[in-house]
Amino acid sequence: MTRDDGDRAVCGRTDAEIEAYLDDRMPPARRRRIRRHLDGCRACFERVILREPAHLFALLADQQPRADRWEGFWPALQERLVRAPQRPVTAGFLGRWLSGGRARWVLAGAATAAVLLFALVWLGPAASRRPAERLPSSVAQAPLAASRPMPETVERVRTADAGQVQVYSMTYYTQDSGAHPEIPPAKLVLIVDAGLQP
Amino acid sequence: MTDERDLIARCRRGDQRAFESLVLRKRDKALRIAFNIVGDEDDAKDIVQQAFIRVWSLFDSFDEASRFDPWFHRIVVNLAIDHYRREHKRMNVSLSSGGLESEAVPPAMWSRQGADERLLRDELRRVFNRVAADLGPIQRAVFTLKEIEGATTKEVVAIMGIRASTVRNHLMQARRTLRDGLRRYYPEYFSGGSR
Numbered sequence: 001m002t003r004d005d006g007d008r009a010v011c012g013r014t015d016a017e018i019e020a021y022l023d024d025r026m027p028p029a030r031r032r033r034i035r036r037h038l039d040g041c042r043a044c045f046e047r048v049i050l051r052e053p054a055h056l057f058a059l060l061a062d063q064q065p066r067a068d069r070w071e072g073f074w075p076a077l078q079e080r081l082v083r084a085p086q087r088p089v090t091a092g093f094l095g096r097w098l099s100g101g102r103a104r105w106v107l108a109g110a111a112t113a114a115v116l117l118f119a120l121v122w123l124g125p126a127a128s129r130r131p132a133e134r135l136p137s138s139v140a141q142a143p144l145a146a147s148r149p150m151p152e153t154v155e156r157v158r159t160a161d162a163g164q165v166q167v168y169s170m171t172y173y174t175q176d177s178g179a180h181p182e183i184p185p186a187k188l189v190l191i192v193d194a195g196l197q198p
Numbered sequence: 199m200t201d202e203r204d205l206i207a208r209c210r211r212g213d214q215r216a217f218e219s220l221v222l223r224k225r226d227k228a229l230r231i232a233f234n235i236v237g238d239e240d241d242a243k244d245i246v247q248q249a250f251i252r253v254w255s256l257f258d259s260f261d262e263a264s265r266f267d268p269w270f271h272r273i274v275v276n277l278a279i280d281h282y283r284r285e286h287k288r289m290n291v292s293l294s295s296g297g298l299e300s301e302a303v304p305p306a307m308w309s310r311q312g313a314d315e316r317l318l319r320d321e322l323r324r325v326f327n328r329v330a331a332d333l334g335p336i337q338r339a340v341f342t343l344k345e346i347e348g349a350t351t352k353e354v355v356a357i358m359g360i361r362a363s364t365v366r367n368h369l370m371q372a373r374r375t376l377r378d379g380l381r382r383y384y385p386e387y388f389s390g391g392s393r
Contacts, residue, residue, distance in 0.1 A: 024366060028351075028352060032350070052373060053376070053380050054341075054372070055373075056380075056387070057330075057341075057345060057376070058348070059319065060230070060326060060346050061346045061347055069229075069243075073225070076247065077221065077251070080247060084255060
């Protein structure tokens with residue numbers, strides 16, 4: 001087979017595939033091969049523009065800018081780079097590691113960790129705190145632990161009917177209102193334990 | 199490709215010499231894309247400069263595992279589309295007063311031996327600017343990437359962030375508009391000697 005025969009064979013195949021090429025109904029690799037052939041084969045190219053005149057403008061792809069077109073381009077670009085906002089400093093390992101898609105995952109992980117930490121610190125103790133220990137918010141800010149007194153226990157004996165005796169006890173402590181004198185002490189009685197003794 | 203990855207890695211570390219090499223390597227195609235969208239060479243050069251400035255400042259958000267060209271061309275195309283939208287009205291006015299019809303060269307000359315290729319391409323450029331003035335910016339960008347640059351639909355999708363079916367629709371509409379423009383302003387392109 002001579003070179004001309006080979007060329008004619010390629011041209012024949014291209015001619016049969018022009019419609020599919022124009023309608024974008026072929027794999028990208030095949031499309032690129034046809035495009036390369038059209039760039040070098042004027043006869044096939046003219047057959048394509050007869051079917052689709054707008055394809056004529058594919059010739060604009062061959063246009064290379066003249067070398068002198070780029071004169072002064074790099075110095076001007078450098079000057080604009082100096083004036084442009086500084087790029088963030090990420091020259092270190094961490095910066096490079098965080099670059100690209102990783103930063104998003106790290107941020108998401110950090111946000112999740114923050115939420116979990118908040119839940120542990122605030123919601124954990126709050127969930128196990130007994131209702132009796134809950135104080136008005138203004139009191140809660142007082143240093144309770146530092147000023148908490150020793151609990152006191154009282155035992156009371158009561159004579160019940162028919163000569164029976166009941167003993168009950170109550171352990172409690174009172175909170176000195178300290179910096180919150182406006183709060184009546186009676187509201188600060190915290191019952192620790194109470195019950196009937198046998 | 200490995201060479202380019204290395205170049206990009208050096209750019210990301212702030213190596214300006216590497217960035218200059220990258221600019222030298224990428225500027226021609228970027229200029230062609232911008233030029234075919236905005237239709238003015240000085241504006242296109244300015245867009246390419248802006249694109250490189252963005253690349254430099256956004257390098258840290260570029261994922262090294264992905265390809266540089268679609269990312270870079272997306273910046274170029276978006277800047278060109280924005281520019282085209284701003285300047286479209288002015289361009290229409292200047293083109294409509296340009297009187298290009300008399301300068302048309304019949305398509306037979308495209309295959310004539312010894313013809314001045316540059317002159318013909320400059321003429322083709324003027325014809326394109328005239329008939330493409332009726333295209334919307336997205337249609338013009340799709341046509342530039344697909345028909346002039348020979349990008350696949352998948353590549354256009356990656357650059358423009360639109361669906362493949364939308365790319366095909368824009369391409370069909372662009373071809374129709376350009377065909378109508380050629381028929382209207384340059385009828386010799388239909389009756390000319392390519393047959």
